[in-house]
Amino acid sequence: MAEMEDRWVFVGHICTYFVVAAACALFTASWVGAAPNSPIPSFEATALSGEKITDAKLIGQPMILIITPSKAAAGDTRKWANALRENLDPKSIRIRDVLAVDLPFFMSEADAIGRAKEKIPARYYDQTWILDETSLETALNIPTGSASAYVIVLDSEGQIIARVSGAPTEQSISQVKLAVQSVK
Template identity: 30%
Template sequence: MARQSKDSRWGRSTLGVAALALGLLMAPGAFALPSQGQPLPEFSARDLTSGPHASKELKGHPTLLVVITDKDAGDKMRGWFEAADQHMEDSVHRQSLITLKLPFFVSEGAARGKAKGQVPQGYWKDTWLDKNGGMAKALGIATSDTPYVLALDAQGRVVASVHATADSPEARTIWSALSR
């Protein structure tokens, strides 16, 4: 049953908006996604309207959280949102995080402006951009052209996590966790 939800269209338009448009890289780090049953670590970011957000906002509903850390991960991020249309109910929230370490010569305003040019205005508040790599640091993830994906329960706890593409065997872990 193919359908195109609002969140899916947003995910496709995001495609690593800032990552691909700006060609930026996050500083390397260690890969260690939160374990099953652990709460999502605290982090903050700003959306494309400069509105502040915090990880605690992802509580209250099951969530598919797709995180990209590399300028080349946009197509793979899109793959997760397209696959979500086939595997998840509309009630599961879809959130995408773009976490990069911007060079000193690229301002947050410039990054936000480029992203606004590619993301429909209706999705600007849902597009969280982290210019300093703080979300990646809080999540314990490294730069990779493969997305990091977490399934969160309504309490914001991790019920599954993978570092994989949507067409990989590991993706079944996410779809299974979010269909409960």
């Protein structure tokens, strides 16, 4: 539990430092088009593990993206991460925290990854992606700088089957759980 707390304290710190742009995540990606039959644009991201992530990772298994479009939304993100991990079997659906940052001109992707690795436990490296663009926000119709976190449930083909925003409530958690059950 302390590691989760440290992880979310870091998210708040990185949001302050980086001028958060969007989102599920930490991503550094370049968007190139649209994946077939998916509202998610094509992208290539870098995970903290060093693995290159593409939009193909969003296809093949249901996934939940927790998107943090601003520092103000970091608290909602922390609550959603905890609520989803308490209410869903992580083996049945991938949950990815998405924090897209607008890197300042003086900071590289490698710098961002290094800072993130200092705070995020190694077991989350493959789930943490760096994104330096707002294309995801645009594609998912998320207001840049929103004070609310967004939770997007994707089916195995990358189609959005549920979308909620704000802090988790009984109703919104139930909506996400029902969406996940419908794709199993």
